[in-house]
Amino acid sequence: MKILEAKFVRGFINMAQEGYEEGWHERNGGNLSYRLTPHEVDSISDRLFQHGEWTDINASVPTLAGEYFLVTGSGKYFRNIPVDPEETLCIIELDETGTKYRIRWGLVEGGRPTSELPTHLLNHAIKKRVSNNTHRIIYHAHCTNIIALSFLLPLKDEVFTRELWESMTECPVVFPEGIGVVPWMVPGGREIGIETSKLMETYNAVIWSHHGIFCSGDTYDGTFGLMHTIEKSAEILMKILAVSDRKLNTITPDDFRQLAKDFGVTLNERFLYEKKGTTFKELYGI
Ligand code: 13P
Ligand code: ZN
Numbered sequence: 001m002k003i004l005e006a007k008f009v010r011g012f013i014n015m016a017q018e019g020y021e022e023g024w025h026e027r028n029g030g031n032l033s034y035r036l037t038p039h040e041v042d043s044i045s046d047r048l049f050q051h052g053e054w055t056d057i058n059a060s061v062p063t064l065a066g067e068y069f070l071v072t073g074s075g076k077y078f079r080n081i082p083v084d085p086e087e088t089l090c091i092i093e094l095d096e097t098g099t100k101y102r103i104r105w106g107l108v109e110g111g112r113p114t115s116e117l118p119t120h121l122l123n124h125a126i127k128k129r130v131s132n133n134t135h136r137i138i139y140h141a142h143c144t145n146i147i148a149l150s151f152l153l154p155l156k157d158e159v160f161t162r163e164l165w166e167s168m169t170e171c172p173v174v175f176p177e178g179i180g181v182v183p184w185m186v187p188g189g190r191e192i193g194i195e196t197s198k199l200m201e202t203y204n205a206v207i208w209s210h211h212g213i214f215c216s217g218d219t220y221d222g223t224f225g226l227m228h229t230i231e232k233s234a235e236i237l238m239k240i241l242a243v244s245d246r247k248l249n250t251i252t253p254d255d256f257r258q259l260a261k262d263f264g265v266t267l268n269e270r271f272l273y274e275k276k277g278t279t280f281k282e283l284y285g286i
Pocket of ligand 2: 141211
């Protein structure tokens with residue numbers, strides 16, 4: 001099958017376009033990766049390059065040995081992905097140790113996979129295990145309102161989860177496990193990848209302070225929808241913070257417990273604490 005006709009490639013390109021249209025991918029901001037099924041690898045194997053140099057991943061992911069990934073290229077612009085996928089994307093194969101990769105398709109004008117490859121692959125490794133092999137997508141976007149919030153709220157999972165849940169009723173249903181927060185770290189390396197993947201044991205979304213979000217999911221719709229929901233909730237909270245020093249009304253811990261019961265989701269009580277204060281100054285010193 002022609003690679004550009006494969007459903008997983010078309011879904012990837014659509015998602016990249018939608019993310020760009022949301023304004024989350026200025027310049028080369030953000031990156032996306034998809035872990036192919038064995039059947040998908042078979043279906044395109046006659047279209048792959050035969051040779052490629054093995055390159056260090058700068059991380060070790062033995063449980064992903066021999067797997068194939070469709071990945072955005074480093075420095076490539078999301079706005080160009082639908083226009084020229086063969087120049088902006090690549091398919092990589094991992095070696096049998098899970099420490100090296102080689103390019104098997106794409107990047108026809110040169111280049112390498114995203115600089116966040118260590119984080120993507122470390123997250124894929126965790127998610128493959130904890131999701132029973134169902135999660136295949138890792139998505140990184142520079143979402144405006146989440147970035148803004150990371151300058152205002154304490155950088156704690158409890159605070160971000162609770163405030164985002166409170167800002168839009170269906171948030172606890174979309175991410176009942178909560179959301180993790182990594183403090184500011186240098187991007188593009190193994191250390192930030194390890195910190196992120198530790199949080200991916202529990203969460204499907206992790207905020208990189210002053211930088212963006214990583215989301216994991218089993219479908220393009222589900223992963224994009226998670227990013228979209230989190231960012232919309234952050235936008236609502238930013239509007240509240242912009243006009244008032246407190247909320248007059250909100251959703252209470254007991255309301256959340258009722259919602260969880262009716263929607264059949266389990267919410268961690270850790271996020272349903274009694275707040276100590278009313279104004280944002282009392283709560284967070286802002
Ligand atoms: P890449 O162009 O290397 O994917 O980097 C973009 C980015 O968002 C880094 O965090
Ligand atoms: Zn980034």
